[in-house]
Amino acid sequence: MKATNRDVYEKVTKPLVDSAVNGFNATIFAYGQTSSGKTHTMMGSKTERGVLELVVNEIFEAIESNPDREYLLRVSFIEIYQEQITDLLTGSTRLKVSDTHNEVVIKELSEEMCSTPDSVIDVMKKGEKLRHIACTNMNERSSRSHTIFRIIIESRSRCETGSDEIAIQLSHLNLVDLAGSEKVNQTGATGGRFKEGCAINVSLSALGKVIDQLSKNERHVNFRDTKLTHILRNSLGGNAMTAIICAISPASVDETLSTLRFATGAKTIMNKPVVNEVVNDKxxxxxxxxxxxxxxxxxxxxxxxxxxxxxxxxxxxxxxxxxxxxxxxxxxxxxxxxxxxxxxxxxxxxxxxxxxxxx
CATH class of the missing domain: 1.20.58 (Methane Monooxygenase Hydroxylase; Chain G, domain 1)
Incomplete structure (x- = not known):
């Protein structure tokens, strides 16, 4: 049976989108070895829409079906390349990460307002042009970095419009496209490509370590070891609903087994999602x-x-x-x-x- 991106979306990610529209944080990962189809699953192609585009359409359909609330959407797009954070919407580099009131904040990160599905997709395509991509023996368009496309959804009841007593639901929907783990003897990477591959493997190894620590309920978890795990702290055992799409390939049995072990550990982690509200004093x-x-x-x-x-x-x-x-x-x-x-x-x-x- 051949599964399409639509099949993956319907079975894995659609429930998370519905929750995000109703005030819950949500995160969707694509994880796996290089050339296994992660970017195709998330971003799609000319002949098939990806999960990201399907998610965007679902959000606006959910908004239209809920006339009792008014919504405001903002989007941001970042790249983590060799442990440096870049704003893909402005090109700003070396952005800093800080913790504020149990929330992880990326300082000076730009956001764009969007009111239609097409405007969101246009922002995504704009950011994709700045992403680091290179050719290797395994993949003609190999992602050399991790990206996080974040959709911020604000909503409030229409009956509160003009009132001093306001309760706003504020949720983050993260769509994460991870660079694939790779082996030098397979990719043939040298020079700059080799350095990129090392950074990718270190980052993914840290993510695997965090997943392993959470699955074993260890008291201390190394979230701060990498920018990726630090930014996605709430998505890993915290205040968010998380789905991980694990992509595998027959190119490497070892990498496939590693991906399956990662998925097995991730399934045991229990998150603690709650509706996020910003409420004024009245x-x-x-x-x-x-x-x-x-x-x-x-x-x-x-x-x-x-x-x-x-x-x-x-x-x-x-x-x-x-x-x-x-x-x-x-x-x-x-x-x-x-x-x-x-x-x-x-x-x-x-x-x-x-x-x-x-x-």
Whole structure:
């Protein structure tokens, strides 16, 4: 059976796109050895659309099907070449990475606003022209760098437009095209190509190490060893939904086994995605007020139940006192008294369990 990029998209990436539109961070990787088809899968060709283009079309279809929210899309495109970060939209090089409030930020990274699928694709093609690509024995157009095409999706409810109480959902959708691992005896790389191949292998080795550490639940994970793992920290066991497309090739059995081991380890990692919201002070206060009111109602309900229990207990103290006298003189009343004594408690416990049942 021959699988197409559309098949890969439908089975692997479409659910992540739907989640990203609804406020969850998401990341889609393409991983594998050189010449295995990663770039073709992500970027497509003249005869077949890639995952990136299918993702973009799906985003705008989802936006059109949700008229209750208004959306704003921004895109950025970076290249990691020999551990140097380049903005593919402006050509700026040696960008710095920093951690701010548990978020990894690339300083001075440009973003472009997009309002149509075509405008997003145009930005992607513009960046692709600046990417490092070279010819090797394994691949006529071998990617010599990693790229991350990021789509930033902001949305808010239309009923909040013009209101002081604003809650904005803000999610990042990362589309990552990794350079392929390669062996010198296969690629025939020399000089600059050889240096590029070494940098690629070191970076991918660090990514594999991070995946291995996360799969083993180690306390310390070496995210900062490379720019790639640092930037994608949230995508690896953090606040994001992540899908990894592993491409293999019959050109090297060893590389294929290595890719499959990588995929096996990655499948065991548990991410912790949450809806990302930016809420202003008034909206936050309104939410807290609602939460306080809900808690007050729960407390009133519990107090009523406790008062009922106290009333039942008082009644049963008197009932028990007179029942003992009654049973002493009329033993055949014992079963009737026992039933009257226990029934309210059983009914109270059953109602309490019903109220605590998780919907």
């Amino acid at each position: 909206a936050m206060l309104k939410r807290y007020e609602k939460k306080i009111k809900d808690l007050e109602l729960q407390l009133v309900s519990r107090f009523k139940e406790l008062n009922l229990l106290y009333s039942i207990s008082s009644f049963h103290f008197c009932f028990l006192h007179y029942s003992i006298l009654l049973i002493h003189f009329f033993p055949f009343f014992s079963f009737f008294c026992f039933f009257i004594f226990l029934y309210p408690y059983c009914a109270f416990i059953l109602s309490l369990l019903h109220s605590l049942k998780v919907p």
